[in-house]
Amino acid sequence: MPESNLDNLSEISNLAKLASDKSLDKREFLYERIGNFLVNEGQSFSVSEKKLMAEIICQITGDVEKSIRSHFAKRLSLKSDVPAELMIFLANDDIEVALPILRDSGLLSEPDLLKIVKHRSTQHQLAVAARDNISPNVCQAIYEIGKSDVTVKLLENQTAQITPELLAHIADQSEFILEYQTPLIKRPFLPQPIAEKMYRWVSVALREYISDNFDVDAKVLQIDVADRLQTINSISMESDPSAKLVSKLHAAGDLTAGFMVKALRQGEIDLFELSFAKLLDIDVEEFGKILYADNPEILAAACRSLNLDRIIFKTIFELTLSVRREKDSILTPAVLNAPMDFYDLLSEEAANTALHNAEFMQGALKYADTI
Template sequence: MASDNIDGAQLLALARLRSDEARAELFAVMGDLFHDRNDVLSAQERALMLDILEKLIGEVAQDVKRKLALRLADAPGLPRELAILLANDEIDVASPILLRSAVLQDIDLIEVIRHRSRQHILTIAMRRDLSGSVADALVETGDRDVIRTLLENQDADISRVTLAYLVEQSKTVDEFQEPLVRRRDLPQELARRMVYWVAAALRQAILDRFAIDPDTLDDRLEPVVKEEAAEAAREAEIDDASAVLARALGHGRQLTPRLLLQTLRKGEIQLFEAMFAEMSGLRLRLITRIAYEPGGQSLAVVTRAMGLNREEFATIFLLTRRARSAQATFAPADLGRALEFFDRLSHAAAETVLTRWRRDPDYLFAIRSIEEGQEKKRA
């Protein structure tokens, strides 16, 4: 039966026939019509064909549906309703639609991700021109194979926030590392961060397997890491007003613990961070981590090395907890533990640690992250 001269009555006649051959011919004819003559179909004809397909699609052999999906996957005239129907079928039917059909919208793909099989989700991860919202839905599955497939898809639009999250995850998920560094859209600062984390993981593996002094290994490994990081990216230094003021106060020898605390009490957080960085000799990015991290041990190290007393440390600890969130709460025992650590820490030991942090904060922070991960595994 030629598809170019078939009418609605003939389609209905075919639909009433229950043989496999008649159903196969019906789907073939309608596939041809949607693919080749969609622009001349009336709204009534389209609605009739779609209604027939929706009612009969569950009764048709998988091979027939697969051929229909292959035929219509690239058709711009494919009705969205039919595309959704095929995309939610078994994977051998859904695959060409999920991979190639341009009529599926983001919300349709996200629904498939949330309700269909892992094979459906992996297929979507390979789809060209994936939007950021669909990429986020794929990452939210938490499936490592899905996420790795997404990262390997250079046509996928992955937001900077999501890339940053995946870079963070790559500290402990090795299979994310290679596809991340190969992405053309990976920001330079994230690429640089990954260099340090991969090196820190390598360092931990070497220490686990061989009897090597950690300081000796750091002395050998750090120059190599710095060189690789420099090639990966040059960190952009943002010279804002707070940093300029803090630097000027430091040069004029006007930075004091009292001024630091006054600034923090006034809620001028950005200026406090810049002044704290200038006084400690650490980079601003590391200071913002140290100032607000749970526990306060790193904060105790920096303040003890700077010569601040117990009361000044306690004040900074309390005010930085409050600055992190207006609703932030912590148990009184947190302060007690932080003060106990501060009291046990000698000035000389704190200065030694601070000197190491000044060497290269990114590398050292990466080491610390790996070591903390090892401790959690052992706990």
Template sequence: MSFAMSSESLLDLAKSRQPADRERLLLAIADLCDTPHAGEAMKSGAIQVLLSSIFMSLVVEAERDIRHRLSEKLAAADWAPNALINVLALDDIEIARPIIAQSPVLQDSDLMRLLVEATIEHQIEVARRPHISEAVVGAILEQSEPAVLTALAGNHTAELSPKDMQDLVEASRQIAALRTPLSQHPKLTGQLAKRLYLWVGLALRKGLADRFRLDVAVLDAALAASINEAHAGHMASSSSEAVPRMTREGEREVMEQRLIDKLYSAGQLRPGYLVRALREGRLGLFVGALAMLGRFDTGHVQSAIDSDRPELLALACAAVGIDRSVFPDILEMTRQLNDGRPGGGADGARKASVAFAPVAPEVAASAFRQAARSLAA
């Protein structure tokens, strides 16, 4: 069958609303990807109109195995619609993996959105993607997710600057999984190898010493000194431990706010990030991000989640574009992380659904601010 005949058949299938025909249409398009000169043909005006008009609705309704097959077929296609590729990149990880790994359609902004909105598994695939740019690398380093950093350390084609390598080596002091891939990284310098030497095991120390011809005697002396310092710190009185603990807490809050500010400035702070923050157990990050998205007072958001009125949290979520169907999960995760608050039990959760009435986000935001002020009074 010629490609022209195939195109006509596709157009005929596109006119059908039968589920079976719609699935046949997706599979037919996927099969065309394997035909000679498919890319050039797919860029033609008629086919592009066809793709734009049907792809999105078809993919949303398609069975998982069909989406998986389509993902594999389109992973290397430079003609695939941007919206479709981004939908597949956010799908289940097995479907998303080939798209994230090689689709030429994905731009830096798309990859950075995945780092903000998608699961840890998706983020790991972004870090593994060949030749990711310094901008994407910077976003990964900013978020400091250990598993994603480890994937980045193993990606020898990533555009890592000397400062990026320094940050990764410094992070390996706390994240042991980073040490092996960093010790083998082609961009590791002799100076950084000396720092890495202090934190790795015996086998890796030997490899570093051989590769960079390190002065083992000097480094072992430095290692012994650091061990002695650690023991001395451990022997400090328990009364002095409160200050460092408070300092760490303050530093964490500052780092979280910096992350929120950077994401917001880059246009990457979106409602989906709120769910991700809760799933990762970072309640403070959730509060700060919700306040930033809604232009709310952070103290008001904190008061709302500490209250016995879950409808206040619902109003804030409605104001920033959270869907009604997502809110029960947000409420449950917030309660798990906040000692059962906001209270109100099941009745409170039912009342909260009223906040998602069909009103403008500005109305929900105004209602939240007014209620939060009265709560704080």
């Protein structure tokens, strides 16, 4: 065996012995020493030696100051000749440590990123969303966690491989999630039909951007927008305008979740409640019991019974919290937290069944007790 390899084995053996010493000073010294070995381009270690050093790092990391771990991660983030297991370990550390790894390391595979998106913090999800050239599957997983700020970060990442189908879906959501509009319209190679569709509801500034950057006839699009507004305004001039508007939109097949949430965002609570009640085919008073129920599972069941996207449910839940606070001076912790995991697992058929369970609707039973 070459002398250099013998020296390496001797050094690593000594370091491994130090790992049994639980004193903070010794562990921080060991962490930094091994870190220098792994980062230093002049050092020559075999794959097995690097794996052993990586195992020691993982073993003692809980006793090492976050600032030291963070400095090590920054130095290691661009390297490609270290064990992938170590990179995965660091990517799951606190975000101060994980950030450079999530942003720069090429050793994280698609399955690694998917696990981080599904199981780590919002800050980890934002870091993955900003990563260069993330795959279509990772983009889909990022969107499906249902956090608008993370989706915005994904849209702002112009190298992200977002499929045309997902772009079209997010474009539909942008009618009532205004934060999506600008980064979506300004994505490179955005399909023209998406831009034309969004022209109906975006701001004047974004309409000008669409006209300047897409091969569209703005006059034709403007006529469509004017016709749409004129129809709604003419309906609104009739007696009982909100009810008339909802009935006519429903009859024409134009009463959508987007319209409903947009009404809520604009403070048109009556219009929102009438729209939702119409889609559920119940009267407004009955819908009020659903919307303001102490158990948020009831609103979740109502949204899922209409097969609404999870982010629509989350938006409705969050926007109605202010109204709930006006109606109830004290809100239970359950009411303050949208049950997103519950919503993800609930099927449309099961939601309809729950809505016809009197005890569940009265708040006497949790959903799990109705099964």
